[in-house]
Structures are given as structure tokens and as C-alpha cells.
Amino acid sequence: xxxxxxxxxxxxxxxxAAPRRLRWPRLTLAEAFSFLFLLLLIAGAIxxxxxxxxxxxxxxxxxxxxxxxxxxxxxxxxxxxxxxIFSRILHGARATLTIVGIATLISLGFGLLLGxxxxxxxxxxxxxxxxxxxxxxxxxxxxxxxxxxxATGPSVTTMTLALGFLEIGTYxxxxxxxxxSQYDRDYILAARALGASDARILLREILPNLMPTLxxxxxxxxxxxxxxxxxxxxxxxxxxxxxxxxxxxxADSTDLLSRFPLLxxxxxxxxxxxxxxxxxxGDYLSRRIDRREKQL
Amino acid sequence: MSSDAPSVTSxxxxxxxxxxxxxxxxxxxxxxxxxxxxxxxxxxVSFDLARGETLGLVGESGSGKTTIGRAILQLVPAHGADLxxxxxxxxxxxxxLSRAQMRLMRRRMQMIFQDPVSSFNxxxxxxxxxxxxxxxxxxxxxxxxxxxxxxxxxVGLSRAMVEGRRPYxxxxxxxQRLAIARALALGPDMIVCDEPVASLDVSVQAHxxxxxxDIRAARNLALIFISHDLAVxxxxxxxxxxxxxxxxxxxxxxDDIYRAPAHPYTRRLLDAIPVPDPxxxxxxxxxxxxxxxxxxxxxxxxFRLRCPRADALCAEVEPQLRPMAQGxxxxxxxxxxxxxxxxxxxxxxxxxPA
Numbered sequence: 145x146x147x148x149x150x151x152x153x154x155x156x157x158x159x160x161a162a163p164r165r166l167r168w169p170r171l172t173l174a175e176a177f178s179f180l181f182l183l184l185l186i187a188g189a190i191x192x193x194x195x196x197x198x199x200x201x202x203x204x205x206x207x208x209x210x211x212x213x214x215x216x217x218x219x220x221x222x223x224x225x226x227x228x229i230f231s232r233i234l235h236g237a238r239a240t241l242t243i244v245g246i247a248t249l250i251s252l253g254f255g256l257l258l259g260x261x262x263x264x265x266x267x268x269x270x271x272x273x274x275x276x277x278x279x280x281x282x283x284x285x286x287x288x289x290x291x292x293x294x295a296t297g298p299s300v301t302t303m304t305l306a307l308g309f310l311e312i313g314t315y316x317x318x319x320x321x322x323x324x325s326q327y328d329r330d331y332i333l334a335a336r337a338l339g340a341s342d343a344r345i346l347l348r349e350i351l352p353n354l355m356p357t358l359x360x361x362x363x364x365x366x367x368x369x370x371x372x373x374x375x376x377x378x379x380x381x382x383x384x385x386x387x388x389x390x391x392x393x394x395a396d397s398t399d400l401l402s403r404f405p406l407l408x409x410x411x412x413x414x415x416x417x418x419x420x421x422x423x424x425x426g427d428y429l430s431r432r433i434d435r436r437e438k439q440l
Numbered sequence: 441m442s443s444d445a446p447s448v449t450s451x452x453x454x455x456x457x458x459x460x461x462x463x464x465x466x467x468x469x470x471x472x473x474x475x476x477x478x479x480x481x482x483x484x485v486s487f488d489l490a491r492g493e494t495l496g497l498v499g500e501s502g503s504g505k506t507t508i509g510r511a512i513l514q515l516v517p518a519h520g521a522d523l524x525x526x527x528x529x530x531x532x533x534x535x536x537l538s539r540a541q542m543r544l545m546r547r548r549m550q551m552i553f554q555d556p557v558s559s560f561n562x563x564x565x566x567x568x569x570x571x572x573x574x575x576x577x578x579x580x581x582x583x584x585x586x587x588x589x590x591x592x593x594x595v596g597l598s599r600a601m602v603e604g605r606r607p608y609x610x611x612x613x614x615x616q617r618l619a620i621a622r623a624l625a626l627g628p629d630m631i632v633c634d635e636p637v638a639s640l641d642v643s644v645q646a647h648x649x650x651x652x653x654d655i656r657a658a659r660n661l662a663l664i665f666i667s668h669d670l671a672v673x674x675x676x677x678x679x680x681x682x683x684x685x686x687x688x689x690x691x692x693x694x695d696d697i698y699r700a701p702a703h704p705y706t707r708r709l710l711d712a713i714p715v716p717d718p719x720x721x722x723x724x725x726x727x728x729x730x731x732x733x734x735x736x737x738x739x740x741x742x743f744r745l746r747c748p749r750a751d752a753l754c755a756e757v758e759p760q761l762r763p764m765a766q767g768x769x770x771x772x773x774x775x776x777x778x779x780x781x782x783x784x785x786x787x788x789x790x791x792x793p794a
Binding site: 265266267327329330331333334335336337338339340341344348349352353355 | 510513515517519539542543544546547550551553554555558559560561562563564572573576577619622626
């Protein structure tokens with residue numbers, strides 16, 4: 145680590161040592177596979193319609209309940225109506241990732257806003273945000289969304305908004321803690337001494353320092369949302385059949401499960417791999433934070 | 441802040457205050473609330489600073505020197521703190537300025553912090569940090585660039601050396617020079633330096649101090665130099681103010697105070713300056729080395745529990761600043777040296793102006 149040598153300071157100016165870069169930690173095998181899997185999943189979800197040879201998700205292209213075989217449509221076999229499970233998984237991924245992505249954007253946006261205001265101004269705003277976060281954290285998300293969807297009728301939009309709403313408190317708490325830990329740092333005082341407004345301090349000084357923490361926390365929280373969304377679809381309250389969804393595919397195959405156990409292999413494997421990959425990526429990003437703090 | 445804040449011209453009862461000073465701090469009181477407890481960080485401190493003058497603020501940890509520096513720049517957090525007294529700069533009462541007026545005022549008064557590394561946002565580029573004040577102040581881009589280059593040159597750096605780099609790529613001494621550049625870029629005429637060299641290596645300290653001195657002379661800057669290191673303060677200051685537990689106990693010309701301190705606490709601080717002489721022993725003070733709890737300060741003089749000269753009077757009456765024979769002002773009933781003319785006057789006689 146010769147680049148870590150102290151820079152000499154002298155009255156006569158020597159050229160400064162070469163910049164020391166903050167390196168990203170090396171990927172382990174599991175992390176490399178996780179990144180690769182997520183990239184492939186996202187690409188598959190986006191381009192599901194254009195993959196050559198892949199049938200439409202609702203097209204009964206073959207015999208029902210066939211085991212997996214080595215072809216693009218039969219990779220995970222066919223379901224009880226003869227539809228390609230692989231095609232349905234990719235199209236289901238599109239729905240799931242859209243719902244989870246939008247829900248995360250909602251909770252991240254509002255959570256950051258509330259949490260940063262609470263941490264910066266404290267007082268009554270902080271008490272309100274704490275009360276809100278603690279109350280929402282006490283609610284069982286699946287039951288709340290079930291009740292909501294029962295009352296208003298199944299709707300993907302309602303489910304997405306509700307999923308996003310229920311995570312606002314989580315992000316607000318993270319953001320609040322991050323702001324409070326930075327509030328007394330000298331660079332905040334320095335910015336104020338230069339005449340920076342509160343908005344500028346929050347956006348330019350504090351927010352960038354919250355980003356590494358958030359980057360490490362978003363993937364595992366998204367994994368939680370995927371499980372919740374899958375459960376709701378399994379129960380028939382999420383994405384309505386015949387539109388493909390991971391949870392719905394598992395639900396469809398339960399009747400035939402005793403005779404054709406391989407039916408749930410594809411969707412289960414996809415959910416497990418996605419959740420595992422998201423958590424692994426989260427671990428990698430938090431490892432990066434630890435490393436940065438050691439280097440700084 | 442309060443309506444009965446003394447007008448600046450009525451400072452005649454404190455002979456060391458001047459009406460023509462640039463910065464006037466009058467009866468500054470800062471207290472922090474922690475639940476039910478009230479912590480008086482600064483109690484009734486008055487001083488002023490002329491253009492181009494350097495005032496040293498010395499005292500141990502918790503004496504309120506940093507709080508005074510931050511209060512001058514209106515940086516004490518709004519929640520949990522109470523400010524009293526008045527701070528005026530060039531006849532503008534800072535507490536009454538609007539946000540926009542205060543932002544303009546910040547061009548004229550700047551600050552340098554103790555820890556150069558933590559006073560830089562680790563995620564931002566150094567060039568942007570140095571130019572940030574100008575950006576906030578709405579300076580056009582070319583003018584900004586020119587001023588940043590000038591400020592960097594003043595501290596012995598150049599744009600080529602810092603371009604594209606982040607704070608962690610610089611050493612402590614370089615960071616402190618960059619912090620000076622950040623303050624200088626706005627073209628201030630006063631800078632509060634809060635322990636600017638305390639976290640640096642001794643060899644680097646001298647360099648940064650010399651740099652500050654050169655810049656001060658070149659730009660005719662007024663400095664408030666906050667430090668616990670009396671040797672450093674002596675080198676840079678025209679006048680020195682000694683603080684103890686939020687009170688000013690002595691103020692005067694640096695030469696007077698270092699030659700013949702009047703307050704026993706100042707004496708003790710001076711005795712604590714390391715001298716390269718192995719035979720010399722630092723006289724052990726009575727009453728322990730730790731200051732009394734500031735949440736419940738002792739009655740009368742706050743230093744009396746550690747003071748070898750304390751008597752019953754010190755427990756009853758809090759001493760006020762008054763002129764000493766040597767020329768400075770000190771708040772002590774029994775000032776040093778014993779044989780001065782000043783120490784025979786009773787506290788009752790203090791109300792008469794010197």
C-alpha cells in the first residue's frame with residue numbers, strides 16, 4: 145500500500161503525491177453471481193417480449209405440466225394450462241420489479257424528505273416523524289394491504305402505493321439518524337459560515353453522505369418487498385390472473401403439486417435467487433462503507 | 441437580543457472597550473439547555489476587535505472560547521441554546537440582520553475550524569469546497585475562478601495541485617491551508633480561527649501560523665485566535681483575553697499579560713507552558729487540576745476553589761473586570777502581584793470608571 149504514505153508538507157512546494165483512489169472492495173464469487181443474476185433478471189424483464197423464440201406468457205404452447213427440458217420455452221417446464229413457465233417468470237419479473245421499484249422510489253423519496261427534516265430541525269417535526277415511523281412499523285404489512293385491497297378491490301396501483309407508504313418510516317429513520325450524526329460536523333458549520341441556506345446544507349452537504357448507507361440498505365429492503373408482493377399475489381390480491389406473477393404461479397400450481405412437484409420449481413427458484421442476490425448486493429455495499437471509513 | 445441590551449456607546453464603565461472597534465461583543469451570554477439543566481457556556485463576556493487587530497482567546501476546555509467564536513458568526517444552533525447580549529460588526533447588530541443581510545455579512549467575517557479534515561465534506565471536491573462560499577454568494581463563474589486561484593496562491597497551493605481531488609487526499613496541514621483558502625476566497629476582513637493548529641504536528645503548526653501571519657499582514661485582517669496554547673497565542677496576538685468557565689478573567693495587551701499576569705488563573709496557565717529545562721518543575725496548583733462542574737458553578741469567583749489566594753470575599757462577591765497596575769484588566773479580588781496599587785481598591789469602588 146505504498147499509495148497510503150503521508151503527504152509531505154513543507155514550505156517549499158513539492159508536487160503532491162498521486163491521488164489515492166478509494167477502491168471498491170473485490171467481489172466474492174457469490175457477489176459476482178448476484179450482480180450478474182440481477183442484471184440478467186432486469187434485462188430479461190425489460191426485453192421479455194423481444195427474446196427470439198420465447199412464446200407469449202398466456203399462449204398454451206405445449207402439453208400441460210411438462211417437466212423442464214432444454215429449450216427456451218421449456219426451461220422450467222409448462223404449467224397446468226400448458227403455458228411456458230420461463231416466459232411467465234420473465235413477464236412476472238417485469239410486473240414484480242416495476243411494483244417493487246416504484247414502491248421503493250415512493251418510500252425513499254418521502255422517507256428521505258421526512259427523515260432529513262426531522263433530523264435537521266428536530267423538535268415537533270422529529271416527534272411527528274418518530275410517531276409515524278413507529279406506528280407504521282407496528283403494522284403487519286400483509287394484513288394491512290389485504291384489508292385495504294379487500295375494501296377497495298384488487299388493484300396493482302393500490303398495492304404499489306401501499307407497499308411504498310408502509311416503508312416510508314423505515315427510510316425516514318435511517319435518514320434522520322444520518323442527518324443527526326452529521327449535524328455537528330465542522331463541514332456543516334463551515335457551510336453555514338459561508339452563508340449556505342438550510343436547503344443547500346441538506347442537499348449539498350448532508351444528502352451525499354447519506355447515499356452510501358442508503359445504497360447498502362435499499363437492496364435488502366427491496367428483497368422484503370418482493371416477498372410481500374409475492375405473498376399478496378399468491379393470495380390472489382396482487383397481480384390478477386391470467387397476468388403472470390411469481391406468487392400467482394405458485395398459487396396456480398398448488399392444486400397439482402402432489403402429482404407435478406416440479407411446477408413450483410421455477411417461480412420458487414426465481415424468488416429465492418432474487419432475494420438472495422439483493423441481500424448479497426446489500427452486504428457488498430455495506431462492506432464498501434466500512435472500507436471507506438477505514439480509508440478516510 | 442433583549443430590548444435592554446446596552447448600547448455600544450455606554451461601554452465607558454469597561455475601560456478596555458473602544459467605540460471605534462470593528463467588532464463589538466457586549467455582555468455576550470450563551471447557555472445551553474439539556475432537559476432541565478442549564479449550562480452556561482459563556483457568561484456576560486464583552487470585548488472588541490479593531491480593524492487589523494489580533495485578539496487571542498485562551499482558556500482550558502469548556503472555558504467557552506469556541507462558543508464565543510461561533511456566537512460571533514451566528515453559528516450557535518438555534519435549538520437548545522439561548523443567546524444574550526449584542527454582537528455588532530461595523531455598527532450592524534448581527535442578531536437583527538435578515539437572512540440575506542447576514543449572508544452578505546458572511547463575506548466579511550469568516551471562520552477556520554480546529555479539525556481541518558472534518559471541516560471538509562468528504563464527498564466533495566476540494567476545488568468546489570474552496571469556491572463554495574463564492575458560489576453561495578452568487579459570484580459569477582469567471583470571477584469565482586479568479587478568486588479561488590488567488591486564495592489558493594495565498595496559501596501556497598495552486599489549482600493544478602488540488603484539481604479533481606477530495607479532502608482525504610490531503611494531509612492535515614494541507615487541509616488547514618485549504619480551509620484558510622476557503623475563508624480567504626470570500627475576501628473577509630475578519631476571521632475567527634478556532635484552534636487552527638491544535639490538531640497539526642508541531643512542525644506544521646509553525647508553517648500554518650506563519651502563513652496566517654503573512655496573510656493577516658498582507659490583507660490587514662482582523663483575527664480572533666482561539667487557542668489553549670499560550671505560547672502560540674503570544675506569537676500572534678496583539679491583545680489576549682483569558683477565559684475561565686465562561687467568564688473573562690483577564691484581558692489586555694499580550695506583552696503586559698505575559699510579563700505580569702494579574703489573575704492567578706492566568707499565572708497558572710503561563711506556568712503550564714512547557715519550558716525545555718528538565719530541572720524546572722511546574723508548581724502543582726491547589727484545589728486540583730480539574731475545573732469545578734459548570735452546571736453548578738461555585739459562588740463568588742468561579743476560580744476560587746483552585747485559587748491559592750482565595751478568601752472569604754471571593755466566596756461572596758463575584759469579582760468584576762477592573763484595571764490593573766500593569767495595564768491590563770482582570771477580574772480578581774486579590775490580583776498579582778501583591779505590591780500593585782490596583783489591588784487595594786475594594787470591589788465597591790469598582791463602579792467608578794478608571
